[in-house]
Amino acid sequence: MRPHHSFLMLIAGVACGLALLPRTAAAQTVPPELGQGWLPEFTLTSRQLLQLAEAMPAEKYGWRPGSGVRSVAEVYMHLALGNFFLLQQAGVPTPESAKLPAETSVTAKADVIHWLKRSLDAVRKGYEGADRQKKVQLFGKETISEGVFLRILLHDNEHMGQSIAYARMNGVVPPWSKAP
Numbered sequence: 001m002r003p004h005h006s007f008l009m010l011i012a013g014v015a016c017g018l019a020l021l022p023r024t025a026a027a028q029t030v031p032p033e034l035g036q037g038w039l040p041e042f043t044l045t046s047r048q049l050l051q052l053a054e055a056m057p058a059e060k061y062g063w064r065p066g067s068g069v070r071s072v073a074e075v076y077m078h079l080a081l082g083n084f085f086l087l088q089q090a091g092v093p094t095p096e097s098a099k100l101p102a103e104t105s106v107t108a109k110a111d112v113i114h115w116l117k118r119s120l121d122a123v124r125k126g127y128e129g130a131d132r133q134k135k136v137q138l139f140g141k142e143t144i145s146e147g148v149f150l151r152i153l154l155h156d157n158e159h160m161g162q163s164i165a166y167a168r169m170n171g172v173v174p175p176w177s178k179a180p
Helices: 003-027 038-055 072-089 095-099 109-129 145-169
Strands: 135-138 141-144
Touching: 038 072, 038 109, 038 145, 072 109, 072 135, 072 145, 095 109, 109 145, 135 145, 141 145
Parallel strands: none
Antiparallel strands: 135 141
């Protein structure tokens, strides 16, 4: 191939790629919370977790990808209980902290979603009212409360990824990623 043909093919490829960009960008909606700080990001994560939990059929809440791995219900309960535990570590006591169920004891979809929602609401309220510069202990290390809230957001997103994989393995498309 002659050198100028390669260059022309490159230009044509770039032009085709650019022509596709507007359609691709228009098909995806960027959440308004994206990149707007901790609380907006947590709001987005909470909304998506609850949408995904609602989208999963009730009969799949006992499903697990293999033995020794958390079920759908156990993943969401792990998140809820983790939120309450980490709130305590951030110095934010909650009424629920005194009477939390075992991770494996709540299995019905409505009950699991109830606990998940309560924990997400508690985190939001805790964040809004916390002294986020207060020195606290997290797993034996000194940090500030704000660092614990960051851990909550990261933990919730880590298990949202797991929940997305569980949903897709069961034929459930995350509601926010469906085509408009």
